[in-house]
Each structure stands twice: as structure tokens, then as C-alpha cells.
Amino acid sequence: MLQIDLWKRILIALTCALGIWLALPNAFYAPVEQHNDAVAEIELSGSTAELEAQKALWPEWMPSSLVNLGLDLRGGAHLLAEVKVEDVYANRMEAQWPEVRDALRSLTPVRRQQSPADELRVRLNDETKMAEAMEIVRANARPVQTLTGAGATDIDVRGEDGVIIITLSEAEKQATNERTMQQSLEIIRRRIDEVGTREPTIQRQGADRILIQVPGIGSAAELKAIIGTTAQLSFNPVVSRGSDGNANPGIGNKVIPSVDEPGAFYVVESAPVVTGDQLVDAQPAYDSNGRPAVNFRFDTSGARKFGDYTAANIGAPFAIVLDDEVISAPTIQSHIPGGSGIITGNFTLEESTNLAILLRAGALPAGLDFLEERTVGPELGQDSIDAGKVATVVAFVAVLFFMFVSYGLFGVFANIALMINVAMIFGLLSLVGATLTLPGIAGIVLTVGMAVDANVLIFERIREELKTAKGPARAISLGYEKALSAIIDANITTLITAVILFAIGSGPVRGFAITLGFGIITSVFTAIFVTRLMVVIWFERARPKTIEV
Amino acid sequence: MRLRLFNEAPNFDFFKRWKIWLGISALMMVVAFASFLIQGLNYGIDFRGGTTIRSESPLAVDIAEYRGAIDALELGDISITEVFDPSFRDDQNVAMIRIQAQDGQEAVTTDVIDAIEGALKEVRPNIKFTSVESVGPKVSGELIQTAVIAVALAIGAVLIYIWLRFEWQFAAGAVLALVHDVILTIGIFSELQIRFDLAIIAALLTIVGYSLNDTVVVFDRVRENLRKYKKRDLKEVLNLSINETMARTFMTSFTTLIALIALFVLGGDVIRGFVFAMIWGVIVGTYSSIFVASAILLYLGVKRDWSKPDANAGNQYANIDA
Numbered sequence: 084m085l086q087i088d089l090w091k092r093i094l095i096a097l098t099c100a101l102g103i104w105l106a107l108p109n110a111f112y113a114p115v116e117q118h119n120d121a122v123a124e125i126e127l128s129g130s131t132a133e134l135e136a137q138k139a140l141w142p143e144w145m146p147s148s149l150v151n152l153g154l155d156l157r158g159g160a161h162l163l164a165e166v167k168v169e170d171v172y173a174n175r176m177e178a179q180w181p182e183v184r185d186a187l188r189s190l191t192p193v194r195r196q197q198s199p200a201d202e203l204r205v206r207l208n209d210e211t212k213m214a215e216a217m218e219i220v221r222a223n224a225r226p227v228q229t230l231t232g233a234g235a236t237d238i239d240v241r242g243e244d245g246v247i248i249i250t251l252s253e254a255e256k257q258a259t260n261e262r263t264m265q266q267s268l269e270i271i272r273r274r275i276d277e278v279g280t281r282e283p284t285i286q287r288q289g290a291d292r293i294l295i296q297v298p299g300i301g302s303a304a305e306l307k308a309i310i311g312t313t314a315q316l317s318f319n320p321v322v323s324r325g326s327d328g329n330a331n332p333g334i335g336n337k338v339i340p341s342v343d344e345p346g347a348f349y350v351v352e353s354a355p356v357v358t359g360d361q362l363v364d365a366q367p368a369y370d371s372n373g374r375p376a377v378n379f380r381f382d383t384s385g386a387r388k389f390g391d392y393t394a395a396n397i398g399a400p401f402a403i404v405l406d407d408e409v410i411s412a413p414t415i416q417s418h419i420p421g422g423s424g425i426i427t428g429n430f431t432l433e434e435s436t437n438l439a440i441l442l443r444a445g446a447l448p449a450g451l452d453f454l455e456e457r458t459v460g461p462e463l464g465q466d467s468i469d470a471g472k473v474a475t476v477v478a479f480v481a482v483l484f485f486m487f488v489s490y491g492l493f494g495v496f497a498n499i500a501l502m503i504n505v506a507m508i509f510g511l512l513s514l515v516g517a518t519l520t521l522p523g524i525a526g527i528v529l530t531v532g533m534a535v536d537a538n539v540l541i542f543e544r545i546r547e548e549l550k551t552a553k554g555p556a557r558a559i560s561l562g563y564e565k566a567l568s569a570i571i572d573a574n575i576t577t578l579i580t581a582v583i584l585f586a587i588g589s590g591p592v593r594g595f596a597i598t599l600g601f602g603i604i605t606s607v608f609t610a611i612f613v614t615r616l617m618v619v620i621w622f623e624r625a626r627p628k629t630i631e632v
Numbered sequence: 633m634r635l636r637l638f639n640e641a642p643n644f645d646f647f648k649r650w651k652i653w654l655g656i657s658a659l660m661m662v663v664a665f666a667s668f669l670i671q672g673l674n675y676g677i678d679f680r681g682g683t684t685i686r687s688e689s690p691l692a693v694d695i696a697e698y699r700g701a702i703d704a705l706e707l708g709d710i711s712i713t714e715v716f717d718p719s720f721r722d723d724q725n726v727a728m729i730r731i732q733a734q735d736g737q738e739a740v741t742t743d744v745i746d747a748i749e750g751a752l753k754e755v756r757p758n759i760k761f762t763s764v765e766s767v768g769p770k771v772s773g774e775l776i777q778t779a780v781i782a783v784a785l786a787i788g789a790v791l792i793y794i795w796l797r798f799e800w801q802f803a804a805g806a807v808l809a810l811v812h813d814v815i816l817t818i819g820i821f822s823e824l825q826i827r828f829d830l831a832i833i834a835a836l837l838t839i840v841g842y843s844l845n846d847t848v849v850v851f852d853r854v855r856e857n858l859r860k861y862k863k864r865d866l867k868e869v870l871n872l873s874i875n876e877t878m879a880r881t882f883m884t885s886f887t888t889l890i891a892l893i894a895l896f897v898l899g900g901d902v903i904r905g906f907v908f909a910m911i912w913g914v915i916v917g918t919y920s921s922i923f924v925a926s927a928i929l930l931y932l933g934v935k936r937d938w939s940k941p942d943a944n945a946g947n948q949y950a951n952i953d954a
Contacts, residue, residue, distance in 0.1 A: 155902070163771060165770075302761075302764065303764065303766075304742050304745065304746065307742060452768075453766075453768070454767075454768040454770055454771045455766065455767045455768060455771045456764075456765070456766045457763070457764070457765040457766070458761075458763060458764045458765070459762070459763045460760065460761070460762035460763060462688070462760070462762055463686065463688075463762035463763050463902075466719070466900060467900055467902055467903075469719075470719050470898060470899050470900035471899060471900070473719075473898045474894050474895040474897075474898040474899040475894075475895075477894040477898060478890065478891035478892075478894035478895060479891075481890045481891070481894060482887050482890060482891055485635075485886070485887055485890065486887070488634070488635040489634060489635050489636070489883065490634065491634060521902060521903050522831055522834055522903065522906060524899075524903075525895060525899070525903055525906060525907060525910075528891050528892070528894070528895045528899075529838065529888065529891065529892065529910065531891050532887050532888030532889070532890070532891030532892060533842070533845070533884070533887075533888055535883075535884070535887050536845070536880075536884040536887075536888075539880050539883045539884050539887075540849065540880055543877075543879050543880040543883070546879075547876070565856075568852055569848065569849045569852040569853070572797055572848045572852060573844070573845040573846075573848045573849055573852075574845070575793065576790055576793060576794070576841060576844040576845065576848055577841035577842070577844065577845055579786065579789045579790060579793060579841075580786045580789075580790075580837045580838065580840050580841040580844075581841070583782055583785050583786045583789065583837065584782065584786075584834060584837050587778050587781065587782040587785070588778075588782070588830075588833075588834065592830055592831065592833065592834045595831075595834045595838075596834070599838065599841075631634070
């Protein structure tokens with residue numbers, strides 16, 4: 084009964100070796116990390132002697148995947164943001180208005196009416212032409228560009244007492260939301276890349292949320308300064324300047340506050356002359372008085388519009404608007420051809436640098452609400468790693484000792500298996516690129532405690548079988564056989580909870596679920612294959628007449 | 633010479649007063665639940681929204697002084713606690729400041745955090761903020777929901793698994809034991825007012841897994857012995873099975889406990905609550921697999937006729953290890 088085929092032996096040994104091999108880089112964390120960074124850097128921007136030296140810190144033929152350290156261990160910031168997708172509807176309606184006005188011009192004069200932000204209401208001077216007008220507006224509608232929304236058009240048009248009401252259709256809203264999310268993800272990614280931190284996680288969660296995790300950043304506030312600003316830049320004609328924020332701006336205009344002059348408000352035309360979308364570059368600079376400012380350059384169409392407008396409006400003020408606040412409102416001194424200019428205001432150097440980054444990376448299509456933010460300082464992370472290490476080592480040694488005094492030689496077998504077990508957990512974690520969190524360390528410690536369970540079940544069973552005096556070979560074989568169902572049942576139930584935790588949990592909890600789940604798989608493997616192999620090999624060599632377990 | 637708890641298989645009579653034990657367990661559940669209802673849990677910000685700031689300063693923490701600085705900001709309910717841990721250095725004085733979610737705000741506001749940090753810097757110029765966490769009320773509501781779903785799903789999944797592998801009486805016993813463990817754990821968190829956050833839910837689910845592990849090992853032996861001793865009384869078989877698995881139960885609980893205690897003492901204050909929940913769970917889980925799960929099994933009785941296939945025993949797993 085105590086036989087294991089040669090191919091099975093080789094397979095078991097190879098599996099263990101592979102686990103240890105994959106886990107190995109984690110024992111040399113710092114050099115391997117430098118090696119990986121250097122490799123990535125060389126790929127990106129070419130080789131230098133310094134980078135090659137860093138790359139040589141770890142041999143090329145060794146595995147180089149590491150267990151990622153979670154934010155609670157490495158320090159960094161975590162943000163959960165909700166994208167206000169409805170923001171975009173209003174912009175879309177704003178853009179509809181000139182189109183509708185121009186389309187209906189030949190039919191009848193029209194006026195725009197007050198409406199909720201996601202609606203456009205247009206009154207016809209000649210109400211009898213309602214049907215015709217609606218026909219024209221409908222003809223303006225474009226097909227929705229999605230697979231699911233095939234056949235639908237982007238706007239719904241209905242008429243009410245001589246007023247045409249235009250809203251986005253449901254299919255278009257869906258498509259718009261999807262686009263807004265994609266753009267937001269892209270812009271956030273670009274902005275974080277501009278700052279140049281390592282391994283940020285930027286993930287979409289659910290319909291309208293984005294999870295952002297950036298290791299190594301000092302605080303969530305810093306991160307929010309970069310991604311929380313919409314950075315929608317526009318140049319709008321100024322209608323008037325006043326001190327009443329609630330003044331009636333008139334239709335097609337809006338009242339917005341000034342950043343630098345408290346209590347001052349500008350009435351500007353809602354439709355901008357040029358927007359930040361048309362920027363091709365922005366750089367921090369200094370104005371003629373040596374104060375921080377931002378230089379910008381428009382693309383060809385932006386440059387033309389900007390040039391035409393400045394040529395036609397010399398002497399008139401225009402407003403540089405960032406996220407619905409007027410940064411400055413200079414008077415146009417001369418025609419500005421070429422499409423480059425400078426934004427001045429009361430900036431600090433840091434603010435102007437940030438603004439340049441934001442303008443370069445592009446504007447977010449919609450605002451963000453932050454639902455959750457967590458910052459862990461690197462010191463606390465390091466403290467947690469240190470404490471976790473000490474606790475793991477102590478727990479490990481205690482369990483090893485206890486197993487040895489309880490089961491003697493068999494305890495040694497179990498202990499070797501336990502060490503292989505922990506190595507395999509790290510190997511698996513590295514292989515899938517999992518993240519190790521503080522609860523994850525607790526998961527490993529718990530696994531160390533529980534991993535011996537399968538062995539204990541087997542050894543206790545062997546002891547029992549020995550009492551009925553069937554001879555050692557038979558007792559060992561029966562012990563493994565009969566303990567199996569308890570081991571499988573007990574571990575599958577724990578595995579079920581680990582899977583549920585993984586599916587539902589997030590962040591640190593998920594990290595815990597992963598280590599717990601891997602721990603269960605490796606501990607069952609080591610107990611029913613590895614220790615068994617060791618026991619069998621020992622038994623074949625020693626051929627003992629009696630055994631003590 | 634081996635270290636051995638029992639040289640011979642022990643022969644305790646666990647079911648002499650099983651009804652009393654079942655009564656005690658029920659009573660403890662009632663007490664725990666009452667504590668939960670009356671006193672309530674000390675929810676962390678994960679579940680009720682708000683902000684926690686962990687501050688570290690080389691100078692001693694003076695809670696009154698800190699409070700004075702922050703109270704001026706009028707932010708509502710604020711709690712400040714000093715944290716002690718053997719692993720702290722001498723110049724490491726840690727305090728946790730917790731601010732409730734501000735009324736009518738769905739999202740997290742940076743202003744509040746900035747204001748508090750600024751106020752504390754006035755009092756302790758070289759104070760550091762080693763961790764700042766904020767959860768808006770919108771997310772915390774969802775987190776409670778998912779936590780409850782997670783625990784319910786885990787218990788449900790286990791119920792089905794044991795039902796398939798054993799009989800419904802076993803499943804009922806195991807699940808009642810789980811409910812017992814979960815309620816007692818919530819009870820002790822409510823009684824001692826230990827902070828209850830997302831990590832504790834992970835601990836609760838681990839307890840569910842661990843306690844079950846224990847129960848399943850006993851039940852597995854019960855199933856085996858029921859087949860072996862067809863004529864013996866159920867009570868006797870249960871007793872025998874528990875005694876036979878006693879050595880293993882102690883070994884495993886003991887190794888797990890020493891590992892957890894190492895973590896509790898040395899693992900730092902950040903995960904202490906989490907580890908406490910698990911230690912408690914191991915103790916309660918070991919108790920409940922004998923005095924709740926097995927006692928329920930005794931109360932419900934088991935159909936002994938394993939040989940004839942019928943609706944209950946006829947599933948594909950029932951005889952897998954025969």
C-alpha cells in the first residue's frame with residue numbers, strides 16, 4: 084500500500100521545486116525590485132551604464148516576479164472616485180443650441196428658454212411651423228455609435244406649446260456614460276503618469292466609479308490635487324463685470340466668480356471661443372514681471388479661432404476660465420496669431436506647474452466626487468512590515484517546535500512540509516502578481532497554524548490504527564486513507580469562505596482572502612502528497628518493525 | 633518520548649448534561665445579542681462613514697490639549713484615543729482621532745482633514761500623520777450591505793455543502809454552531825466596544841471557516857462510527873467520536889492559537905482587533921463544534937439506516953470514503 088509511482092514522485096518534487104523557485108526573488112526583495120525597475124526603464128528610455136548596473140543586481144535567468152506590497156505595507160494613497168457622468172449631458176445640450184439655431188434659421192426665428200441642464204428648450208416665433216421644425220431638428224440627430232444602441236438616434240425631440248424640447252436619448256446617455264468613463268480613466272492615467280510614480284492602480288469599479296491606488300505618494304490630498312481638478316479650460320467673451328453672484332446673466336450667458344478678486348463676478352457668454360481640448364502643449368513659465376505663469380499653444384483650428392476672435396475684438400475683455408472660475412480677464416491688446424499665449428494669475432510656482440500638467444494631460448470630461456480616501460504613511464507601513472515579520476517568525480518557530488515535540492520524526496516531516504508550504508504560498512502570490520496586505524500577513528500566520536491540521540489529522544489517525552496492531556506499513560497507509568475525507572471536507576468549507584471573501588471583499592480583505600485560499604490549497608497539497616512522499620521514502624529505507632508517531 | 637495530551641483516547645462524557653450545555657449556549661447567544669441591541673457595535677468608519685487620522689509625535693499625547701485644538705473647529709462628535717503598543721519606540725506617541733461623517737455630505741471633504749491637521753500642528757509642531765482614512769456615507773452604507781451578504785452567503789454555501797456531503801441534521805447542527813460563533817463574536821465586540829470594521833468581517837468569515845473545519849472533522853468521525861457501530865446509541869457514538877478526535881482538536885487549536893497569540897502580541901496595533909476576533913473565534917469555534925453542533929445532532933437524531941438508498945442518503949457524495 085505504501086507505494087508511490089516514480090512519475091508521481093518526480094511530479095511532487097518538481098512542483099515543490101517550482102514553488103520554491105518562484106518564491107525565491109522575494110527573499111531578495113530590494114535588489115530584485117531595482118532590477119525590475121531598471122529593466123522597465125531601459126525598455127522605455129534606453130540603456131545607461133547606471134541602469135545596466137542595477138539590472139545586473141539580479142540574474143536574468145532567475146524569475147523576477149515579486150509579491151506586490153499593499154498600500155498598508157508600502158504606504159501610499161487610495162481613492163475611490165465617482166464620476167459625475169451627468170455633467171456631460173449639460174455640455175452636450177450646450178453644444179446642440181448653435182446647431183439647432185442655425186438649422187431652423189431659414190424656417191423661423193427661435194429663442195432659447197430656461198431649462199434644466201440636461202434639456203434644451205427652443206421657442207419658435209412662428210408656432211404654426213412646429214411640425215416642420217421638429218422634422219428639421221430630428222433630421223439633425225445622429226445615430227448612436229454603440230452595438231447595443233443600433234438604430235437609435237442620439238436625441239429625443241418632443242414639442243409642447245410651440246416649444247421644442249430636446250434631450251439625450253437613453254441609448255445616447257448610455258453611450259455617453261461609457262465614453263465619459265473611458266475618457267476619465269484615460270485622463271487620470273495620463274495625469275498620474277505625468278507625475279511619474281511607480282505602479283499605480285487605476286481601475287474602473289461598477290458603472291461610474293474609479294479606484295485609484297498610488298503607492299509611495301505622500302497623501303491622498305496630493306493625489307486629489309492632481310486628479311480631482313477637472314481642468315476644463317476655456318476662453319469666453321466677457322459681457323460684464325459685477326459684484327452680484329446671483330445677478331440674472333441673461334439667456335446664453337452665465338455668472339462665474341473670479342479666483343483672485345473676492346466678491347467679483349463676471350458675466351460671460353456660455354459658448355466658449357476656444358477650449359482646452361484644442362491645446363497641444365502647456366508649460367510652466369514666467370510672465371514679463373517674473374511671476375509664475377503657464378505658456379500654452381493651440382492646435383491649428385484652435386489657433387485660427389483664437390486668431391480670428393482676437394482680431395475682431397481688440398479692446399474687449401475676454402475671460403480665461405478654469406473649471407467655472409475666472410483665472411484672469413485681460414483685455415485684448417492686439418490680434419494674436421500663431422495660437423500661443425500665456426495664462427497669468429496669482430499663481431505660486433507649484434500651482435503653475437500643476438496647471439501645466441493638468442492642461443497637458445487634458446481635461447476630465449466630468450467632475451469627480453471622492454467617496455473614500457485612505458492614506459498610509461511609509462513609516463506606518465514599515466512598522467507593520469517589521470511587526471508582521473517578527474510575529475510570523477515567532478509563530479513559525481513555535482509551531483515547528485510544538486510539532487517536533489509532539490510527533491518526533493513525523494513532526495520533522497510535517498515541519499519540512501510546512502516550510503515548503505510557506506514558500507509555495509509566496510511562489511503562487513508572486514506568480515499571479517497578488518498583493519500582500521497586512522491582513523494577508525495574518526492570513527499566512529493563520530495558515531502556518533492551520534496548515535499542520537491536515538498532518539495532525541493523518542498522524543493521529545496513524546496512531547489510532549497502530550493501536551489495532553496492523554503493523555506500521557498498514558497503519559500508515561490506513562491513516563492517510565481514512566483521514567482524507569475529513570481533510571477534504573474541512574478544507575473545502577474553508578476554501579468556500581475564502582472564495583466568497585475574494586469575490587465580495589475589496590482591498591486588504593481581498594488580500595487576506597487570496598493568502599488564505601492559496602494557503603489552503605498548498606497545505607492540502609503538502610500534507611497529502613509531500614509529507615506522504617517523505618514518509619514513504621523514509622519507510623522504504625529504514626524498514627522499521629515498529630514506529631512511534 | 634512524545635509530548636502528549638492524552639496517552640489513551642480520553643473518555644469524557646460530553647453528553648451527560650447536553651441539554652444544559654445547549655441551554656447555556658442559547659443563553660450566551662441571547663446575552664450577546666442583547667448587548668448588540670442595547671449597546672451596539674463600535675463601528676469603524678468603514679461602516680458609518682467619517683474620518684480617522686493616526687498621528688505620531690515625539691512628544692507625549694495630551695488628549696485634552698488635542699481635543700481643545702480640534703473642538704474649536706466644531707466638527708461634531710470627535711473621539712481621540714491614545715494607542716499603546718509594545719513595539720513602539722520611545723519617541724513614538726500615537727493617537728487616533730476619529731471624526732464622524734459631516735451632515736449632508738455624500739463625499740469626503742479635504743477641507744475637514746486639512747483643518748484638523750492644521751489645528752494639531754499648532755499644538756504639536758512636529759506631529760506626523762501616518763495614516764488618514766475617510767469613508768463617505770454612500771460607500772459605508774454599501775460596505776455594511778456587502779458585509780452582511782458575505783457572511784450570509786458563506787453560511788448558506790456551507791449549509792448546502794454539508795447537506796450534500798452528510799445529512800440535513802448535520803448541516804443544521806453545523807450551521808447553528810456557526811450562527812452561535814458569529815453572534816458570540818459580535819457580542820464580545822459589542823461588550824468590549826472594540827472597533828468593528830471591514831477587517832473584522834474578514835475575521836468573522838475566517839471564524840466561520842475555522843469553526844466549520846472543526847465541526848466537519850468531528851462529523852466525519854461520527855459518520856464513520858455510525859456505520860461501524862450500527863447498534864450503538866447515537867449519544868454513545870457521538871461521545872466516542874468526539875473523544876477519538878479530541879487529540880487532533882487540541883493539537884490544531886493549540887498550534888493555531890500559538891500562531892495567533894504571536895501575532896496578537898507582536899503584530900502591532902493596526903491588526904490587533906482582527907487577530908483578537910480570530911483568537912476568540914478559535915476558542916468559541918472549538919467549543920461550539922462539541923457543545924452546539926454535536927448536541928443539535930443528538931437533539932435532531934440521525935437516520936441510522938445507511939445501507940438502503942433513499943432520498944436523503946442517495947446523493948453522490950454520501951459514500952465517498954467507505
